[in-house]
Amino acid sequence: SGCGTFTFLSSAIAAISGLLMGYELGLISGALLQISSILALSCKEQEIIVSSLLFGALFASLTGGFLVDRFGRRLSIIIASSLLVLGSVILLPYESYQILIVGRIAIGISISLSSIATCVYIAEIAPQHRRGLLVSLNELMIVTGILFAYISNYAFASISHGWKYMFGLVIPLGALQAIAMYFLPPSPRFLVMKNNDEAARKVLERLRETSDATKELTVIKSSLKDEHQYSFLDLFRSKNNMRARMLVGLTLVFFVQTTGQPNILFYASTVLKSVGFQSNEAASLASTGVGVIKVVSTVPATVFVDQVGSKTFLCIGSSVMAVSLVTMGLVNRNIYVNFTNVCRSQSPEDFFLQRPGNFTITNGSLKDLFASMTSTESSSFDAQKGPDARTGELNRTTLAGGKNTTGSHMESGEVPVVLKWLSLGSLLVYVAAFSIGLGPMSWLVLSEIFPGGIRGRAMALTSSMNWGINLLISLTFLTVTELIGLSWVCFIYTIMSLASLAFVIVFIPETKGCSLEQISMELAK
Numbered sequence: 001s002g003c004g005t006f007t008f009l010s011s012a013i014a015a016i017s018g019l020l021m022g023y024e025l026g027l028i029s030g031a032l033l034q035i036s037s038i039l040a041l042s043c044k045e046q047e048i049i050v051s052s053l054l055f056g057a058l059f060a061s062l063t064g065g066f067l068v069d070r071f072g073r074r075l076s077i078i079i080a081s082s083l084l085v086l087g088s089v090i091l092l093p094y095e096s097y098q099i100l101i102v103g104r105i106a107i108g109i110s111i112s113l114s115s116i117a118t119c120v121y122i123a124e125i126a127p128q129h130r131r132g133l134l135v136s137l138n139e140l141m142i143v144t145g146i147l148f149a150y151i152s153n154y155a156f157a158s159i160s161h162g163w164k165y166m167f168g169l170v171i172p173l174g175a176l177q178a179i180a181m182y183f184l185p186p187s188p189r190f191l192v193m194k195n196n197d198e199a200a201r202k203v204l205e206r207l208r209e210t211s212d213a214t215k216e217l218t219v220i221k222s223s224l225k226d227e228h229q230y231s232f233l234d235l236f237r238s239k240n241n242m243r244a245r246m247l248v249g250l251t252l253v254f255f256v257q258t259t260g261q262p263n264i265l266f267y268a269s270t271v272l273k274s275v276g277f278q279s280n281e282a283a284s285l286a287s288t289g290v291g292v293i294k295v296v297s298t299v300p301a302t303v304f305v306d307q308v309g310s311k312t313f314l315c316i317g318s319s320v321m322a323v324s325l326v327t328m329g330l331v332n333r334n335i336y337v338n339f340t341n342v343c344r345s346q347s348p349e350d351f352f353l354q355r356p357g358n359f360t361i362t363n364g365s366l367k368d369l370f371a372s373m374t375s376t377e378s379s380s381f382d383a384q385k386g387p388d389a390r391t392g393e394l395n396r397t398t399l400a401g402g403k404n405t406t407g408s409h410m411e412s413g414e415v416p417v418v419l420k421w422l423s424l425g426s427l428l429v430y431v432a433a434f435s436i437g438l439g440p441m442s443w444l445v446l447s448e449i450f451p452g453g454i455r456g457r458a459m460a461l462t463s464s465m466n467w468g469i470n471l472l473i474s475l476t477f478l479t480v481t482e483l484i485g486l487s488w489v490c491f492i493y494t495i496m497s498l499a500s501l502a503f504v505i506v507f508i509p510e511t512k513g514c515s516l517e518q519i520s521m522e523l524a525k
Helices: 004-040 042-070 073-091 097-125 129-158 161-170 172-181 188-193 197-208 213-227 231-238 237-259 261-274 279-308 310-332 348-352 361-375 386-401 417-436 438-448 452-484 486-507 516-523
Strands: none
Touching: 004 042, 004 073, 004 097, 004 129, 004 197, 042 073, 042 097, 042 452, 073 097, 073 161, 073 172, 097 129, 097 188, 097 452, 129 161, 129 279, 129 417, 129 438, 129 516, 161 172, 188 197, 188 213, 188 438, 188 452, 197 213, 197 261, 213 386, 213 452, 213 516, 231 237, 237 438, 237 452, 237 486, 279 310, 279 417, 310 417, 310 438, 310 486, 417 438, 417 452, 438 452, 438 516, 452 486
């Protein structure tokens, strides 16, 4: 069973969903700065605009699984792409707070639905010895989309109504994906679920570039014979070990969020400034620089996952995250930052007339950004991706508005060079470790451990858990940081990273080289 050109092409076209998702998550960071200036939005209104994406994503994660299992993985991706185009088109003609909310909800539904459908579709069309590579391709596309969003934010930052160009760039790509997916085959496993064995055989022969796919089709039919009888409630019963599988999936996405990736990156720019980096260096690193690190780190994980195995990468990632978080915590124990509660929107004149000489580093600006954007950006993350979006917003707001947000100035002295570079190095190592471990591998494992007949609904449930925990952690992060300090937050994330390492070692099965049917049979025992 080879991985032919057609299989790879089909996976790549489906993975465009990841590129679109990453772009939308990173996009709001730059767009919101202009939108809030033009519409003179309050902090609460900014929070609602970005949180509207979360409401859409939560809705889709709760209902999208039934759509994926009922109407198919391919059709769900087409619907998601079309909805993304529609949501973006709605946003462009008007400068209206209400229209922005409607468009963002549509985009949230789209990226959540596509994240479920794409992983399942690619896992089901891929041959077993290339499944890890092809499913992880989606994660690679997500981090690439985030990087493109940062570049777009920078390119259109000083252009009047640049936010419209930012939102508009995804329209042609989303439309092209919807059209291309129409000409790709449905998942063969989905066709078997719908009792269309002949069509499934033809699809398998085309995907595997063979004249006889009877053997693989027989295995799929045998596996799905009982599986398609599952109901949603069976996910919580002991039948075929389903409850244990679901607990494994939910715990895995719990660790994706609670190891701190969504929030540590939010602090990237400010942490680096506070340890002695100049503003432009810090801002550049925290957005585009971190985006590049994520892309570069995801590549080896994607390429070698089928040889090394997802469990090994998860263990390596969690271990290195723990070490880098301890380092970050120790460094930040020597940093004093005085926060003042200020939240003020800029005027358009302030935004467009900024000059480099006007920039000052202020402690109050840190709190201003945290207060206005922790809850604001809390909703824009999907499983592995949104922290980067927050980082970008933090950056661009600091660059554009640091001089206006407060009057109190930094009271810390010169930071030793060793401490300065240790903070930078530990942050980048942390980002890289997440990008080879919990980032891509958690979603690969989730696409493998559930039976085909209920895979879409199981993925949807874990996805809704992911969005929900992200919201809870992001909304409480500011309060917790104020109470115990950033260094202790890092130490808590260290403990969670070590807990995730123990969990992976004990409970996550090694699935490399196994077919989906073999994995399901083994886990049913």
